[in-house]
Amino acid sequence: MIDIAVIGYGFRGKVLSTHLLQMNKNIRISAIVDSRIEEIKGELGNDADNIRFYDTVDELLDREKPDGIIVGTRCSSHAQIAIKVLEKRIPFILEKPVSTRMNDLLALKSAYERSGTEVAVPFSLRLNTLGQAAKEIAESGKLGTIEHVQAINNVSYGSVYFQHWYRDERETGGLFLQKATHDFDMIQYILQLKPTWVSAVKSKQIFKGNKPAGLRCADCEERETCPESAILHRKRGEPVHGEMCCFAADTGNEDSGSAIIQYESGMHASYSQNFFARNKAATRMFRFLGYKGTMEFDYYTNRIQVFMHHTNRIETYEIPVGNDTHGGGDIAVCQSLLDTITKGLPSQTPLEEAMQSALLCLKANKSAETRTFQEIKWTE
Template sequence: MINIAIIGYGFRGKVLSTHLLNMNENVRISAIVDNRKEEIRNELAESANEICFYDTVDELLNREKPDGIIISTRCSSHTLIAIKVLEKRIPFILEKPVSTNLQDLLALKSAYERSGTEVAIPFSLRLNTLGQAAKEIAESGKLGTIEHVQAINNVSYGSVYYQHWYRDEKETGGLFLQKATHDFDMIQYILKQKPTWISAAKSKQIFKGNKPAGLKCEACEEQATCPESAVLHRRRGEAVHGEMCCFAEDTGNEDSGSAIIQYESGMHASYSQNFFARNKAATRMFRFLGYKGTMEFDYYTNRIQVYMHHTNRIETYEIPFGNDTHGGGDIAVCQSLLDTITKGLPSQTPMEQGMQSALLCLKANKSAETRTFQEIKWTD
């Protein structure tokens, strides 16, 4: 049997562990660490009888040695837990962001380099069907050497970052770490260049206000008219991303941000993200420009278009969506962990890439807060 332990059995823990169970009949969930033990036992019903429940990570690691681990706790705890697992040299999936501050990131880097353990980061943009196809086209030489990148992420479900626990900046580390970490990784995946400098700006123009701290939509006098009202969305049968007021005085996180990244060759990438765009304004679009051609793709359409610069030809690729909510990316990261456990293969999304992306995001935050260019190096 392949014994998998889950540290943090929330939404992501459930998703990833379910994929593992479906992918290999020899996988079993042997242990869970979560402070909602009784609730999870009831949810899992009879299958919970085969699972050991622990109150702490230390208790789990001292009593068992699973074949693999999923770390899917809240963001601010990722580093501390990962360091403990690295010391046991057990391969694991670590949810992003790998760290929410530079001090944690440096500690994680040191522990990882001492351990030599394989870690898989769920970077779904590079792992899913569209990301893999884009990589193949970029490496074909069709575009020439890529000399410029433009990327935009307009998040149509952005209210989750103001109505759910994500609203706490101490947990998220800000929205570069929550969303741009994927996009920065995708750019890195295609370019294969070292980033050297970053300049960034961020704004909070919409999701701010003077509503009381802790206010929930159901207690608000504007519950029937506010465009972000959970009560209103539920009444319409629409998705609800949280219950808290987006316009309360305790709402954290910026609601838009942009960055310019320079790379070792001298070329640069521009990136912008927004969290109040809705419906058809949603996009997660990348443009990679070489002298020969431009490749454009969007994760909302799963279509790639290649515009040849010196002919009138436009090539269009319709890429099938993968079989999970992240276009196949979640299944791919689970397969990577299984391949490490059963075959000794290296991770498809190694810790180095997770740390590099987190470093870029942290430097973007610092650039925006200090209004300075930030060098991409492992120091303050």
Template sequence: MKLGVIGYGSRISYVISEMINQDARCHIAAIVDVRKDEIRQTLAEQGNTDVRFYDTAEEMLASETLDGVVIGTRCSLHTEMAVKVLATGLPLYLEKPVSTTMEDLYRLKAAYEASSSQVIVSFPLRHSEIVKQVKEIINSGKLGTIEHVQAVNNVPYGNVYFQNWYRDEEETGGLFLQKATHDLDYLNDVLQLKPVSVCAMTSKQIFKGTKPAGLKCKDCEENRTCAESTAFKTDGTELWEYCAFAEDTGNEDSGSCIVRYETGMHLTYSQNFFARRGAQARGARFLGYKGTVEFDFYTGIVKVHMHHTPRVETYDFSLGGGHFGGDTDLAKNFVELMQGTAESRYSLEDGLLSALMCLKARESAMTDTFQSLAWSDVQEAVYV
């Protein structure tokens, strides 16, 4: 099965390795990437010298006979490249967020509706083993109907969003699109309810300052005392190379949203990017009248608290693999799409909805307003 790759970054190279693990017939046939010389050398060192390189996605799609296309570009190009692939009808694997602007989101929706492509969006959390366990517990009915959700994501590696290219909000679209897009997707999948409105608030209290724009950590006079310094990392990398307290450090460093669903119940979600070490947390509490289930990705623990009996059930997933098996299932599902043996379990409809919720949360935070999640309102906002 021949893969065409648009944007061969670290995440996509890992996903492709998972696809090859699922079926050894999968291989990279062609790549479009501005770093083609570097990538060609890396692949050659791995013994892979048969990959063809192209300057544009159009050239690759016109020249190659492919079984599927994988998009792993920077975020602002996801929609542009996806629209090109959707026009071919080929199976598509698309990294999140699927769009970073409302205009792109509506354009992607229209292109998808006109396409015959099967699409998988990179949402590994929804089919991770730990989330599937939570969903099984909820679907059993033992908790009653879920009437409230409290979700959290305290990110311990927040530097990545302030000290490398992710600090550019024109690329990221804000941190709801970078992180909450995953969480809101798995929450929607567990609840199986339609979200109808959202309100949100963001803050930038920590990662801001007056250091010169573009200042690199290694060039700062405070790099021996700053808690965020990476100037003396011993592994030789400069992944987080820029100053976190410079005037051009973008992105909010915390954000929260409230989502109302069609039944009238609501969900709260909060994310933070300066929590560290033991303060890390990512998971949710689902509360019904009869009981509550809670879990945390970092600990791998699921707990069920029954409200009217003195009973607590505990499930331990602490030895789970990449995204608790979610990455493996993503790869398996895409191989199945190329083989024509299954439908997508990570559909673009879900990716569009998650991006819509994040974009509307960002708009809410900027305007202090509640935002509708109806597509008709999106169309009016884009084209008026």
């Protein structure tokens, strides 16, 4: 049997462990660390009888020797837990962002270099079917050498970052780390270039206000009229992304941000993200421009178009959607962990690349906060 331990059996820990169980009949969840042990036992029913539960990560790592681990805790703890797992040299999936603070990221880098353990990070943009197809087209030479990138991420479900626990900036590290870490990784995956400088700005124009701290939609006098009301969305049968008031005094996170990144070749990329766009305004679009052609693709349409610059030809690719909520990316990262465990293969989303993305996000944050250009280097 292949024993998998789960550290943090929340939404993501549950999703990834379920995929693993479905992929291989010889996999079993042998141990879980979580603060909600009794609640989880109730969810799992009879399946909980064969799982050992622990209150702390240290306790699990001292008593268990799993073949692999899933780390799906809240963001601020990712790096510190990863360091402990790296010391045990057990391959694992580490949720993004891999760190929310520079000192933790530097410590994680040091631990990873000492350990040499394979770590898979769920960067779904590069792992899913659309990302893989875009990579193939870029490498074909059809575009020429890519010399400019434009990317936009208008998040239709952005209220989750203001109405759920994600509203706490101490947990998220800000929305460059929550969202742009995927997009920055995708750009680097295509370019295969190191970023050298970043300049960024971020704004909080919509999700702010003077409603009482801790106010829930259910307790608000505007619960039947507010466009963000969880009560109103539930009545309409629409998705509900949280129960907290996003116009309260304690609502954290910026609601838009932009960055310009220069790479080692001298080329640059522009990126912008927004969290109050809704419905058909949603897009996660990339444009990679070479001298020969431009490749454009959008994760909301799963379509790639290639515009040739010196002929009138336009090529369109309709990419089948993968079999999970991240376009196949979650299944792919689980397969990567399984391949490491059973075949000794390297991760498809190596930790060194995830750390590079986190570093870029942290530097973008610092740039926005200090109004300075930031060099992308491994220092505070």
